[in-house]
Structures are given as C-alpha cells and as structure tokens.
Amino acid sequence: MKLLHIDSSALGANSVTRELSAAITARWRDSFPQVQVEYRDLDANPLPHLTAGSLAQADAAEAADAATVLAQFLAADVIVIGAPMYNFSIPSTLKAWIDRIAVAGKTFKYTESGAVGLAGGKKVVVASSRGGVHTGAPTDFQEPYLRQVFAFLGIEDVEFVRAEGVAFSPQHRSEALADAHRAIPRPVALAKAA
Numbered sequence: 001m002k003l004l005h006i007d008s009s010a011l012g013a014n015s016v017t018r019e020l021s022a023a024i025t026a027r028w029r030d031s032f033p034q035v036q037v038e039y040r041d042l043d044a045n046p047l048p049h050l051t052a053g054s055l056a057q058a059d060a061a062e063a064a065d066a067a068t069v070l071a072q073f074l075a076a077d078v079i080v081i082g083a084p085m086y087n088f089s090i091p092s093t094l095k096a097w098i099d100r101i102a103v104a105g106k107t108f109k110y111t112e113s114g115a116v117g118l119a120g121g122k123k124v125v126v127a128s129s130r131g132g133v134h135t136g137a138p139t140d141f142q143e144p145y146l147r148q149v150f151a152f153l154g155i156e157d158v159e160f161v162r163a164e165g166v167a168f169s170p171q172h173r174s175e176a177l178a179d180a181h182r183a184i185p186r187p188v189a190l191a192k193a194a
C-alpha cells in the first residue's frame with residue numbers, strides 16, 4: 001500500500017492542517033506498518049504555476065518534477081492532503097499541484113458522453129482548517145472544490161477531517177483541533193492496495 005502525504009499550509013509549525021495531516025498519516029502507519037509513505041511539502045517545495053511553457057515542456061527540470069508528481073499520484077492508494085482555507089478556497093500552491101495531477105489521458109478523459117475519471121480506486125483524506133465557519137455555506141469554495149476535483153478524476157472516496165472557527169479564539173482553536181483529532185477516521189484496508 002502506498003500513501004502520498006501532501007501539505008500546503010504556509011504557517012509552518014503553527015499550522016492546524018500540518019498537525020492533522022501528520023496525525024492522519026501516523027494513524028495509517030499504525031494500522032498498516034507496511035505502508036510506503038511519500039511526502040511533498042508544497043510550501044517548502046512548490047510547483048510553478050502552469051503556463052504555456054509548462055505545457056510545451058520548455059523547462060526540462062520543471063517537466064521532470066511534474067512527471068514525478070503525476071507518477072506519485074497515480075501510484076498512491078491513499079492520499080492525505082493538508083488543505084487550509086485561503087481566501088475561501090485553497091492555497092495557490094495546492095492548486096498548482098492539482099494542475100499537475102489533472103492530466104487528460106492520464107487521470108481523466110473526455111468521451112462522447114462526457115468526462116470520465118481514470119484515477120478511481122483511491123482514497124483521499126483531507127485535513128481541512130478554516131479561521132471561520134463555512135460548512136454548508138455558500139462561502140465554502142475549499143471543501144466542495146476539492147470534492148469536485150477528485151470526483152472528476154474518478155475518486156469518490158473523499159473524507160474531510162475538519163477544524164473550523166480556529167481564528168475565533170485560542171479556546172475555539174484548541175477545541176476544534178481536539179474535535180478534529182477525535183474525528184480522524186479509522187484506516188481500512190483498500191480493495192486495490194497490495
């Protein structure tokens with residue numbers, strides 16, 4: 001079994017999503033000691049914006065990194081993503097990563113009857129944090145966006161571990177974090193993973 005762990009928070013050691021994504025990954029290691037974990041910190045090691053040059057593979061180093069990112073995603077059985085809400089959506093570093101994994105012919109394709117995801121059979125667990133409270137509100141362009149991106153790629157098994165209202169007060173933050181830790185889902189064996 002392969003687990004890909006992604007972080008995108010710019011808040012370093014103070015990050016809620018980094019704490020939660022690490023705890024989720026640790027839970028998988030505890031449950032499945034044979035799991036192979038790969039890690040990408042998109043804050044420390046960001047991908048460039050997708051440009052015309054990227055599509056033309058003008059920069060060999062950028063193209064090689066993009067190929068690595070896509071291969072890591074395709075190989076993963078479980079993807080754990082630290083995804084804070086930034087300006088009602090996700091950090092641009094995480095969007096840049098999504099731009100490299102959503103590749104026609106690799107992770108989705110178009111047919112005469114519409115789009116078909118090609119990356120099914122994976123599980124995604126998102127560690128989500130927001131300063132305010134947005135669940136179910138029209139202000140949430142973070143979690144529904146991520147759910148839509150992965151559904152488009154054929155992945156319907158997407159779980160969110162959420163801390164909300166963390167900016168309201170230190171007490172709100174610590175209670176929301178404790179609740180989120182308690183809500184981490186129990187890892188389950190996946191049908192496709194060896």
Ligand SMILES: Cc1cc2nc3c(=O)[nH]c(=O)nc-3n(C[C@H](O)[C@H](O)[C@H](O)COP(=O)(O)O)c2cc1C
Binds near residue numbers: 009016086089167
């Ligand atoms: C650049 C930036 C933009 C943010 N935008 C929002 C926002 O639109 N709505 C919100 O509720 N919180 C917002 N926040 C608060 C974060 O969602 C909150 O601090 C969260 O814990 C960030 O995750 P992290 O602790 O893993 O970095 C923002 C924080 C930053 C740093």
